[in-house]
Amino acid sequence: MNTKLRLAGVIKESIVDGPGWRFVVFAQGCPHNCESCHNPQTHDPDGGYETTVGNIINEVEKNPLLKGITLSGGEPFWQALSFSVLAKKAHELGLDVITYTGWTFNQILAGLDAHEGWRELLSESDRLVDGRFILEQKTLSLPFRGSKNQRIINVKASLSEGRVIEENYESIEEDYKPM
Ligand code: SF4
Incomplete structure (x- = not known):
């Protein structure tokens, strides 16, 4: 629980960062430099x-209505090991x-062995x-995504079938429809 995270911020309740009520954790630091990024203040890895992890989990535990947590950014994979510890704790609480x-x-997938x-x-x-x-x-019409190239991928199904299995949401209220 003492694992350190460098964050840009959190949102304690959100319905726009995935299905259901979610606690959103914004990683500080991002290497991608997307044109017209909405969160340029998250790019500097020394900012924020x-x-x-313990502090975040304490906050998460205060809200029994949460369905899950969302790791956003910035780039969570720039602090992958620390964020994996947070995600594991969230799973232990029954959250997605x-x-x-x-x-x-x-x-x-190509970077799994090269990046801690x-x-x-x-x-x-x-x-x-x-x-x-x-x-x-x-796009403003695809829930939970900013541009049409982005996909909502069911990780476990994709890994077990050896192909990308996407989930399609038509609104932020409904549960997912497999594509
Ligand atoms: S925070 Fe997101 S949109 Fe902004 S540069 Fe990084 S990956 Fe791109």
Whole structure:
């Protein structure tokens, strides 16, 4: 629980960062430099503030209505091992975990052996929303995504079937429909 996280901030209740009521944790630090990024203040890896997994879990435990936590950014995979510890604790509380990343699912798979914590964070993520924000593909109509290239990937199903299994949501209120 003393594992350190460098964060840009948190939102204690959100319905726009995945299905259901969610606690959102914004990682500080991002290497992707997407054009027209909405959160440029999250890019500097030395910015933000430091906290611990224990502090976040204490806040999460105060809200019995939460369905899950969302790891966003910034880039959670830049602090993958620490965020995997947070995700594991959330699972122990019965919550689900959605992780946003600027890398694609294939890039994450290709980097599992090269990057500390990538394997652990991927395996503790129920869903991965993948890919950079691409301005030309910006959309306001796809729930939980900023641009059309981004996918909501069911991680376990994708790994077991050896292909990308996406989940499709038509509104923020409904549960997912497998594509
Ligand atoms: S991955 Fe997200 S936080 Fe990073 S530059 Fe792109 S839009 Fe911004």
